[in-house]
Amino acid sequence: MRVKIFGAGSIGNHLAHGLRRRDAEVTICDVDPAALERTRNEIYPERYGAFDPAIRLLPVADVADEAFDLVVIGTPPDSHLAIAREQLERAAPRVMVIEKPLCTPDLAGAAELRDAAAAAGTAVCVGYNHTLTAHTRLAEQWLAEQPLGSVTTLVAGFREHWGGIFGAHPWLSGPKDTYLGYTERGGGALGEHSHAINIWQHFARAAGLGPIVEVQAMLDSVEEDGARYDRIAQLSVRSESGIVGQIVQDVVTKPSRKWVRLQGSEGFLEWEVNVADGEDGVRMQSADGETREERVQKTRPDDFQPEVDHLIALVERGSPDPDSPIALERGLDTMLVIAAALRSSAEGRSVRIDPRGGYGTGALS
Numbered sequence: 001m002r003v004k005i006f007g008a009g010s011i012g013n014h015l016a017h018g019l020r021r022r023d024a025e026v027t028i029c030d031v032d033p034a035a036l037e038r039t040r041n042e043i044y045p046e047r048y049g050a051f052d053p054a055i056r057l058l059p060v061a062d063v064a065d066e067a068f069d070l071v072v073i074g075t076p077p078d079s080h081l082a083i084a085r086e087q088l089e090r091a092a093p094r095v096m097v098i099e100k101p102l103c104t105p106d107l108a109g110a111a112e113l114r115d116a117a118a119a120a121g122t123a124v125c126v127g128y129n130h131t132l133t134a135h136t137r138l139a140e141q142w143l144a145e146q147p148l149g150s151v152t153t154l155v156a157g158f159r160e161h162w163g164g165i166f167g168a169h170p171w172l173s174g175p176k177d178t179y180l181g182y183t184e185r186g187g188g189a190l191g192e193h194s195h196a197i198n199i200w201q202h203f204a205r206a207a208g209l210g211p212i213v214e215v216q217a218m219l220d221s222v223e224e225d226g227a228r229y230d231r232i233a234q235l236s237v238r239s240e241s242g243i244v245g246q247i248v249q250d251v252v253t254k255p256s257r258k259w260v261r262l263q264g265s266e267g268f269l270e271w272e273v274n275v276a277d278g279e280d281g282v283r284m285q286s287a288d289g290e291t292r293e294e295r296v297q298k299t300r301p302d303d304f305q306p307e308v309d310h311l312i313a314l315v316e317r318g319s320p321d322p323d324s325p326i327a328l329e330r331g332l333d334t335m336l337v338i339a340a341a342l343r344s345s346a347e348g349r350s351v352r353i354d355p356r357g358g359y360g361t362g363a364l365s
């Protein structure tokens with residue numbers, strides 16, 4: 001399997017490592033020669049012990065016309081759609097995964113990407129890796145085995161200080177140096193921790209709650225050194241079935257907490273990432289009053305390996321899988337909520353999302 005990764009940064013290295021563990025032929029390309037050198041001399045060896053000389057590190061232009069089975073777009077969010085469109089037109093792969101958030105919150109080009117992917121026959125995914133990890137699958141299995149009665153609410157939070165990200169990017173002096181410091185470029189808490197919106201939607205689907213149709217948001221926005229971003233995003237949401245829930249994302253909480261709680265009339269389900277060092281956890285109380293709890297041992301590479309395995313399976317399948325938890329439409333659903341939250345905050349009112357309104361701003365009212 002031949003794979004091209006755009007972006008020799010943090011996520012590019014994570015996915016390159018996961019793909020090499022499955023013997024894929026990996027090429028990483030970047031527009032910045034310093035990033036390619038950092039991957040060879042710092043990021044990959046510091047994370048995984050040694051650089052893997054089987055990985056090709058090349059400027060983007062050198063591999064622009066080569067054919068690949070899988071293309072990974074691990075660049076800043078405001079570059080995702082242009083790279084994706086160009087790749088689909090020039091040398092469409094079987095599968096393409098675009099990192100989260102899929103695009104900028106103005107949704108420019110989002111609907112067109114869906115059309116281009118369909119025309120090319122490429123299975124496009126969005127890198128919400130937490131929907132595929134072992135403890136997520138366990139939570140889904142328990143939910144299917146022992147329903148919680150009628151669901152009353154669903155809460156999700158990804159609250160994590162972004163100091164860890166800047167620690168891993170010592171060449172950046174702070175938010176202003178990167179998209180992270182600009183909500184409109186896909187940064188801020190809304191973009192960076194959009195895993196919470198996405199995992200809320202994931203469990204809402206599993207529990208039959210339907211899509212999010214209404215969003216009311218309160219943001220804590222910051223302006224510093226020319227940067228402008230939301231550091232806390234609190235969203236009240238309503239699903240099509242009428243369930244009211246809450247989603248919180250921030251870049252200030254430490255130690256971090258990443259969790260979901262699904263409350264039913266007969267019990268509850270809790271899902272948490274890093275519930276303890278090196279452990280993800282699931283806890284459930286079902287109708288009979290019994291509580292089950294399981295911890296899943298994991299390493300940082302295990303956060304990405306199920307996603308990598310899923311992508312490889314999609315390449316082997318040879319056609320898009322509309323039921324994939326990371327299908328393009330799932331990433332677009334998350335973008336609609338981000339866009340609705342920004343409009344809600346700006347206009348001080350609830351914003352409705354028409355679930356059949358497509359993937360542009362026309363779906364919002």
Ligand SMILES: NC(=O)c1ccc[n+]([C@@H]2O[C@H](COP(=O)([O-])OP(=O)(O)OC[C@H]3O[C@@H](n4cnc5c(N)ncnc54)[C@H](O)[C@@H]3O)[C@@H](O)[C@H]2O)c1
Nearest residue numbers: 006007008009010011030031032035074075076077099100
């Ligand atoms: N799923 C996750 O848990 C996870 C983790 C980390 C990052 N991400 C996402 O991955 C994306 C990148 O984040 P990062 O932390 O790896 O950033 P990064 O800054 O570490 O790396 C991005 C790289 O992309 C390169 N680049 C920019 N434009 C390019 C282009 N047109 N072609 C090729 N290369 C280009 C830059 O030179 C840089 O080396 C973001 O969307 C981020 O949200 C997701």
